[in-house]
Amino acid sequence: MSYYSIKEIEQLSGIKAHTLRIWEQRYNFITPKRTDTNIRYYDDSDLRLVLNIALLKDNGHKISRICTMQQEDLQHEVMQLMDKKLGFSDQIQGLTLSMLELDEERFEKILSTNILQIGFERTMLNLIYPFFQKIGILWQTGAIAPAQEHFISNLVRQKIIVAIDGQMVSSSSFNQKYLLYLPENELHEMSLLFSSYIIKSRNNKVIYIGQNVPLSDLLEIYENHNPDYLLTVLTTSPPINEVQQYLYKLSKSFKNSKILVTGHQVVGQDMDIPKNMILLNKLQDLIEFTDSKSKL
DSSP: OOEEOHHHHHHHHOOOHHHHHHHHHHHOOOOOEEOTTOOEEEEHHHHHHHHHHHHHHTTTOOHHHHTTSOHHHHHHHHHHHHTSOOOHHHHHHHHHHHHHTTOHHHHHHHHHHHHHHHOHHHHIIIIIHHHHHHHHHHHHHTOSOHHHHHHHHHHHHHHHHHHHHTOOOOTTTOSOEEEEEEETTOOOOHHHHHHHHHHHHTTOEEEEEEEEEOHHHHHHHHHHHOOSEEEEEOSSOSOGGGHHHHHHHHHHHTTTSEEEEESTTTTTSOOOOOTTEEEOOSHHHHHHHHHHHHTO
């Protein structure tokens, strides 16, 4: 079980600490616990309650009514909202609740509805990526357990793989050939998978070799397939003090291809980007790049 300060509850729910205190006094809907030194704190059940209340309040329910509802009725109201077309911020709240409660049915309903209405790519860009940014905050505050993060990440990963499999690219008429990989000790695959979907959906051929690829293996595959572009995502590896040398080594090893690089280890790090490399600061950069090449 995790414990939260009122500031952390504010950050996660969007409800100001001052407002929470007023609600506590006026409606007595939540009672913070106190440590032996009289410091107030909240637990997982309190967080879920506040997230549910925030979702209902933002969709027109009066706080005076919400705070009189039984837990079962409150959850029922929230599930009814999930059946309606909500804004992305509301749906991110819904995804957060599905993660905290390991609720695959709620997750599936939100995601499938969006994919049908706006397509897979826009769902990823407008809903899933902002949601993962929120997961980052939850990690920082210790609000979620590894099992909860793995639960939701694996569900998203499955969706991306299904979407990739649905993209048919003719071997005789594709635009460009891309080789996608992650360097040694790099296991964060989600961005690389979605990049594969973006590239393939523009009628490009993708050679996807995935996680933890030694440079020697990469060189061998490169020589056999001669891709037009390489793409890699540096999230945690190489270590930040080794990234610059790794970029130089890549540039020298693959002189005849453009190398697309992105990830926390290079974006905003003031790296010297070699001439045959392109730094992608965000996913939209990849979309614009592949769109421009597809029109040639």
